[in-house]
């Protein structure tokens with residue numbers, strides 16, 4: 001994950017919005033694009049988005065806060081999502097998540113003190129026949145166990 | 159045996175996310191490198207998955223005598239694979255798990271290069287669309303009604319009737335929306351078809367457009383499926399270039415524009431009205447019905463919302479005829495069900511079969527029992543809102559009415575297997591917790607009740623048997639007072655756990671009477 005971690009300027013936000021203005025219902029594509037380019041969606045950008053789409057700032061806030069994917073703060077250099085849903089639970093995913101959190105010195109999902117890794121919960125990755133499943137940045141992982149996860153976390157600098 | 163022309167050996171390495179998660183990319187790289195080092199000309203194709211996930215990466219090699227399968231291939235086996243010394247599982251379509259299936263919707267998945275339109279056409283693709291183009295909209299709808307296809311997204315509503323409502327609604331703009339939010343644990347059929355045979359979904363949506371007069375479509379894909387999104391976008395570009403999409407479909411006067419939209423991590427956005435709000439750029443809260451989306455859907459226009467598998471089953475219905483499709487199945491469940499066998503199971507994967515197979519057959523004979531080797535204790539069918547079925551209900555045939563009668567639901571046909579180490583109180587607690595996390599917040603029984611549910615189950619766990627009737631009452635309230643099935647069906651997993659596995663709930667010594675209905 002090497003997305004820039006500084007907030008976009010007003011002009012940069014406007015440029016992203018402009019790319020989507022021709023679309024029907026452009027707000028989600030805009031938010032996804034902003035997050036993809038800048039790593040997060042700063043609240044300072046809400047006013048620009050609201051103005052360009054002719055909606056209120058509160059509406060933008062409402063949408064950003066509704067969806068778990070959108071964040072208003074940068075996350076760690078790597079993101080680990082361990083599946084919590086039933087199929088993965090049936091093969092030990094919860095214990096795996098607990099072990100990962102313990103290793104990272106976290107008592108719940110969040111970012112490690114050194115900023116290397118953010119752990120986020122996820123409910124199903126569509127890898128339910130080969131769990132425990134996880135996503136490390138863009139890489140899907142299946143049949144995951146503690147040994148391999150520990151190695152991957154070490155490689156990620158945690 | 160190789161012919162005297164010596165065409166290059168064809169090697170298929172799945173690009174399916176499950177195969178990738180099990181190392182398929184490294185295997186493909188190793189095969190390319192080994193072939194180069196050996197000066198061997200090969201054609202490497204990234205196909206979809208055949209659905210035998212426990213064998214992934216499942217590599218197929220065609221030396222001119224059919225496709226031979228190699229299971230769980232590692233990069234280190236690349237040389238042996240190329241020089242023929244690696245032990246093969248035999249012809250891929252003779253593997254019992256595969257041979258026992260009736261593949262209609264998934265006929266091409268794993269067989270073809272997912273983004274080759276020529277490959278698609280060579281295997282029956284576009285034949286359905288050509289036939290539909292020669293029919294009047296009402297004839298297309300009649301064919302759908304005759305097929306008996308019911309929505310595969312969960313509710314099982316007859317697809318032909320939904321299309322007819324949209325067809326008859328007068329409006330300057332109508333929409334076809336594909337629900338590819340696939341949030342249910344234990345399900346991956348939508349993902350597999352989008353990655354392995356995206357043109358079948360596109361073709362199905364175009365036919366839906368012809369039937370209803372809709373000229374615009376959206377596929378709403380969950381963000382957890384980046385590969386599916388990328389492959390769909392590629393397939394849509396190719397379809398546009400070849401006039402399968404766009405104006406003048408296959409040279410006709412019909413038009414259909416299609417676009418992929420990405421969700422943003424909310425489970426409730428799989429509920430169709432919440433999905434429509436999300437597409438409109440709003441919070442994904444559920445809308446009250448009526449009005450039906452078929453009459454006032456996306457941007458208040460008449461809209462078909464259908465699941466991926468529902469739509470991807472349309473081409474084969476038109477290719478082979480509705481009667482052929484309807485000739486499979488049991489009772490009012492016609493055609494095939496795309497079972498996703500998941501969780502703690504030995505042979506996990508996608509198994510397409512006529513409705514009517516029993517749950518026990520699917521889990522024990524097809525799935526081979528648990529991966530851990532311990533006895534099966536429970537199977538959750540139909541996702542996080544589906545009931546936990548005990549082994550004593552394994553004789554239930556997979557069919558909508560049949561499951562309903564047994565206190566369960568087929569839903570999107572995910573089967574999640576648990577062995578005897580499962581703590582059913584914990585699973586009931588999880589169901590409430592999941593509901594609390596994912597609630598859209600619109601109704602109190604769902605928003606607040608689910609959190610109360612977690613607390614109540616914690617009290618039961620702590621030995622307060624008096625809390626058990628409270629849990630039962632709470633489930634009743636949620637069932638009666640919720641706008642959508644998130645709050646309304648969460649009682650299914652909770653009550654089925656309590657009813658069938660009372661020994662996991664301190665103080666609930668003897669089985670409760672059926673309450674999870």
Ligand SMILES: Cc1cc2nc3c(=O)[nH]c(=O)nc-3n(C[C@H](O)[C@H](O)[C@H](O)COP(=O)(O)O)c2cc1C
Pocket residue numbers: 308309310311312313314315337338339340341342425426427428429430431463464465466468469642643644
């Ligand atoms: C909480 C909730 C989540 C749902 N998730 C999905 C989903 O991920 N995919 C889906 O196709 N249907 C889902 N549904 C069902 C849809 O509301 C709708 O019935 C379906 O998309 C209609 O398509 P079909 O008739 O082809 O099944 C969900 C329903 C609820 C209440």
Ligand code: SF4
Pocket residue numbers: 426444596597598599600601602604605640641642643644645646
């Ligand atoms: S039941 Fe829950 S998810 Fe469904 S509308 Fe009510 S609050 Fe929203």
Ligand code: FES
Pocket residue numbers: 083084085086087088089123124125126127128131133342343344345
């Ligand atoms: S339940 Fe974990 S990937 Fe589906």
